[in-house]
Amino acid sequence: xxxxxRWEMEWGIRGPGGVAVFPLMLLVLSGLAGARGGVWDLRxxxxxxxxxxECDFRPDLEGLECDLALHLAGQPLARQLVTKAVRDFVQDPxxxxxxxxxxxxxxxxxKSYVSSLLVRYLFQEGMRSPHVHYFSPIVHFPHPDRIDxxxxxxxxxxxxNLTACGRSLFLFDEMDKMHPGLIDVLRPFLGPSWVxxxxxxxxxxxxxxSNAGGEQINxxxxxxxxxxxxxxxxxxxxxxxxxxxxxxxxxxxxxxxSGILEEQLIDLLVPFLPLRRHHVRHCVANELAQxxxxxxxxxxxxxxxxxxxxxxxxxxxxxxxCKTVASRIPFFM
Ligand SMILES: Nc1ncnc2c1ncn2[C@@H]1O[C@H](COP(=O)(O)OP(=O)(O)OP(=O)(O)O)[C@@H](O)[C@H]1O
Ligand SMILES: [Mg+2]
Numbered sequence: 001x002x003x004x005x006r007w008e009m010e011w012g013i014r015g016p017g018g019v020a021v022f023p024l025m026l027l028v029l030s031g032l033a034g035a036r037g038g039v040w041d042l043r044x045x046x047x048x049x050x051x052x053x054e055c056d057f058r059p060d061l062e063g064l065e066c067d068l069a070l071h072l073a074g075q076p077l078a079r080q081l082v083t084k085a086v087r088d089f090v091q092d093p094x095x096x097x098x099x100x101x102x103x104x105x106x107x108x109x110x111k112s113y114v115s116s117l118l119v120r121y122l123f124q125e126g127m128r129s130p131h132v133h134y135f136s137p138i139v140h141f142p143h144p145d146r147i148d149x150x151x152x153x154x155x156x157x158x159x160x161n162l163t164a165c166g167r168s169l170f171l172f173d174e175m176d177k178m179h180p181g182l183i184d185v186l187r188p189f190l191g192p193s194w195v196x197x198x199x200x201x202x203x204x205x206x207x208x209x210s211n212a213g214g215e216q217i218n219x220x221x222x223x224x225x226x227x228x229x230x231x232x233x234x235x236x237x238x239x240x241x242x243x244x245x246x247x248x249x250x251x252x253x254x255x256x257x258s259g260i261l262e263e264q265l266i267d268l269l270v271p272f273l274p275l276r277r278h279h280v281r282h283c284v285a286n287e288l289a290q291x292x293x294x295x296x297x298x299x300x301x302x303x304x305x306x307x308x309x310x311x312x313x314x315x316x317x318x319x320x321x322c323k324t325v326a327s328r329i330p331f332f333m
Contacts, residue, residue: 055131057122059090061090061121064086064122067117068117072117073275074231074282077235077273078273081236082268085099095202096192097192100190100205100268103208103209104246104269105214105273106211106214106321107323108318108324109272110321112173115171115209130165131161131168131169133170134173135154135172137178137179141178147182150179151184158189159189166203170205170206171207171209175208175212175253176254178254181258183258184259186260189201191265208266213247216239216246217239217243217271220242222311222317231273234271234273243269274316274321276318280322281300284299285300288300291329
């Protein structure tokens with residue numbers, strides 16, 4: 001009964017003659033609240049309804065965009081793609097399908113970092129939200145011989161949690177280490193199915209992360225540099241086919257033969273570009289500020305210098321992005 005009520009309230013109930021009951025209920029209850037408190041506070045009441053209907057989903061799009069603009073280094077394409085996709089999705093009260101994003105790129109370029117910012121600015125409780133679900137193959141699906149059990153559990157987990165809260169986020173890390181076949185169970189949840197098992201699944205967000213396509217992305221960034229073209233000009237169309245091919249050709253990727261990519265269930269492939277020295281500087285400055293330390297030039301320079309860059313000849317891109325920045329800082333203080 002409780003789940004049924006939750007679903008009906010989320011979508012509004014049509015009473016006899018097609019009258020929307022939800023606004024009427026809101027009016028009646030706001031009257032009661034006004035009578036009790038002596039004040040008509042419709043805003044706080046609708047907020048408490050939102051709390052009930054949308055769990056702890058509290059998108060702060062301005063905060064997200066501001067944080068990305070200030071702190072995400074060297075990812076103009078990813079920033080623009082993610083903010084537009086999330087804004088469009090969040091502002092649509094009745095999305096036609098869940099938002100499904102797939103992040104690709106070299107290690108340490110910001111894929112997990114952007115995911116964590118999304119979680120922080122979309123859910124009131126951030127990573128602690130009961131409606132944010134993180135999966136890593138090594139942690140959650142370590143035994144290949146238990147794949148059938150994992151499939152059943154994963155399907156049940158997604159179904160149950162979407163029934164509890166349509167506004168849930170599921171994050172699948174290290175997709176290039178996910179057992180083939182496991183992710184197939186997600187297919188029914190990623191499409192535009194109206195109501196499945198009595199639940200509306202269209203408000204969920206799925207994020208898949210992998211290094212697949214990273215080499216191809218790096219190669220294009222290198223070509224741009226060699227042609228003296230600005231990396232800001234790299235467009236999604238320039239990379240999409242190469243990333244898709246890298247995923248589909250990799251039998252160790254979780255999308256292998258799943259049909260998920262072929263059936264266009266992914267809304268957006270998001271490429272993360274390799275980071276250059278000045279981007280690493282940006283990361284060091286971020287990290288120092290985060291730790292409440294002074295951004296001293298010699299410290300920043302020493303950390304940036306301690307990292308290796310590739311290709312061998314040009315030494316353009318950080319070999320591990322900004323991944324080791326935080327752990328290196330203490331050595332240069
Ligand atoms: N583009 C970036 N801008 C600012 N900080 C970054 C960026 N990329 C990485 N960082 C910093 O480096 C840390 C590690 O990066 P992150 O975990 O996002 O890498 P990743 O792309 O997920 O790598 P992997 O593929 O190895 O998981 C982040 O927590 C963040 O502090
Ligand atoms: Mg990561």
